[in-house]
Amino acid sequence: MTAVRDIPVSDVDLFADDARVDPYPIYRELRDAGPVVEMARHGHYALPRYADVRAALMDWRTFSSARSVFVDEETNRTLEGITLCSDPPDHTMMRSVLGRPLRPDRMREIAPTIAAEADRVVDRVVGAGRFDAVADLAEHLPMAVVSTLVGLGEEYRGKLLEWAAAIWDVQGPRNQRFLDAGPQVGEFLSFAANDAVPGRIDPDGWAAHLYEAADRGEMPREKCPVMMLDYVTPSLDTTILGIASMIALFADHPDQWDALRADRSLIPHAINEALRIETPVPQFTRVLTEDHEIDGVALPAGSRVALLYGSANRDERKYPDPDRFDITRKPSDHLAFGRGEHVCVGMHLARLEMSTLLERLADRVSRFEVRGRTPMINNGLRGWEHLDVTVSPV
Template sequence: MSTAAYPAADVDLFSDEALADPYPRFKALRDLGPAVHLTRHDLWFVCRYEQVRAALGDWRTFSSARGIGLNDDFNGAWDGALIHQDPPSQTQQRKLFTERLSPRALRSVAENIDRRAEELAAALVERGDFDAVTDLAQDLPIRVIMDLIGWPQKGRDELLDMAAGWFDSGGPAGARTSAAEPKVQALMAYLSEVVAKEDLVPGGFGWNVLEAHKRGEIPVEGATGLLAGYVVAAFDTTVSVISSGVWLFARHPEQWEVLVGEPALVPAAFNEIVRMESPIQVFSRVTTRDVDLGEGVVIPAGARVMHSYGSANRDERHYTDPDHFDIRRNPLDHLGFGFGNHACAGQGLAKLEAHAVFKALAARVERIELTGEPVRALNNITRGFSSVPVRVR
């Protein structure tokens, strides 16, 4: 690492080792400055909380119009999708998300989510041993979200793998990114077929997208991109938060004891889980002008900038003892779901599902124990597990 003309580092944040445990590297980069030029990938890494939040709120300076991925193939393939737009076009398409995923709109499904979570928790507690990823965290997103979208039964099981591939394909050029391309091609083909055949249940979220496309409000690429947003964001983020939460509570039994004794802390615990293990670690944008971040750091116009939610949420300049898991912290200002005009539109649904799961477990479980070594699902963009074997008592 060097601080010659501006902070720069030859660190690879996308190696297996870095993805498995990124936080020591994030801290080293934060200590260099508010942003660091990653010479290996020619990226600017914005890593401190204050600067990440400010950048996410300034779409005129940090634009999504040239894509949020770290390679040209990804950005070209999803050109026209909601995530690759700035206002005003982004605002119009985003309404299709926010109208159906607002707290008011979700009230009608909250009772159903609670009921399903209660049934799932009861069944898993009776079993005693289960996998927090495949048996718990993946259950509600597949059943609830797919029903809300109005997705056909055929193909649901394959969507999880396709979704993970979508995020992976947004990384920098390399073996991991290349290996994800077949999954993304399969996802695009599948979504395009769904749009062409109108193979969705009328009345669901997805049907709204088809109707908007038929009215000429959004192009076919936009319709495909919106459906991908529902599927990809809803799956990976929710699955990651629930399974990461179980993992954290297994490692910190004293915090689980607090939650069992005070179940009203479930929302605060959810926020702390998202802060500690941000399901989306990084996204990128491109600067439209020179940006002076202070401390001698000036990001030039036209630079690809990677904003790290994972690093910002562990910034000791903003959070006291940020590597400590404390469910009483209740970090309402965490950046785990982004911020600004591209903040996660589905975070309300993720909260409903995760809250329901942890409330149902806290009412039945005194202790969560790991029964084996958890397996990380290494991904260029997201952070989560492929397996977390646990026993509940």
């Protein structure tokens, strides 16, 4: 890599356990250091400020995903060409197929199913009074919806979360979590290639629709197995972590829960604010296709650059008092779902699931109290592994 002058260098490891648990002081140091920081441990640069991350997301021609978006270069080479790790026109082709069942108009069709599942899980946890807000609440709706709609079969439901977490772990460097995840990632890829195929999946499910699109000549058939990743990983962990973080935030800020219960029009803003302040996917990388200048800092073509969504969403240059949870803030411009060409294809489903749960909980719960919490430590995700909660019913 060509040496670049006048760029601050950080030796911090954003994938160390303590940084996964609480990255926010580190993010502030990186933002204060400059618009671009060289991350010495992992051989790439980082953009920690909101304006620069957003500009990069809107410029896919310069900040390319085609050489993959993770950290480890061997993994990046292996994943080149999947939807997440591609640029137009290939990305457009795959995304157009993936996105059909996730369009806003299709969400109206599945809204009754989501409402019924939300009623079921809220009845159960409120009746129990004390529960794990991750395993008992947050996981229920995405797991029930995704396993049914993708059409992979009930027998695989228990494995989906394990596979998804492992796939996120290989987003990082070759630390122990990365190495431990390898066999499970291999297991998922074998499942996708050999079991999640026509004749063994629901013919009306989203997975089957991938093969139907390939049969119509809309995309190569060999893309179908790995495109299962796009339905399984983004649709599960990110939504689960977003729901759990909302519960923790409302427990820690009961005045905000009171405000939401009094004014349900705040629900969309509450979701955005929770995703802003606790971003489930803290970063992806891009590779520069040409020499490029960022706020006066020159980077050469070929540089790998991490876009730090988790830092950008707490940038005080963008959001006043950014560490404060305030559901009247209305931060619809947060970057938790990305922006531009690679904006999250499943964000409409995630919003529907989260808003439906909040509606039901607001009807039934006057107060949340957290009795204990265990952070998730994962190379690609951030949130709660367990959240022991009691509720006061209405």
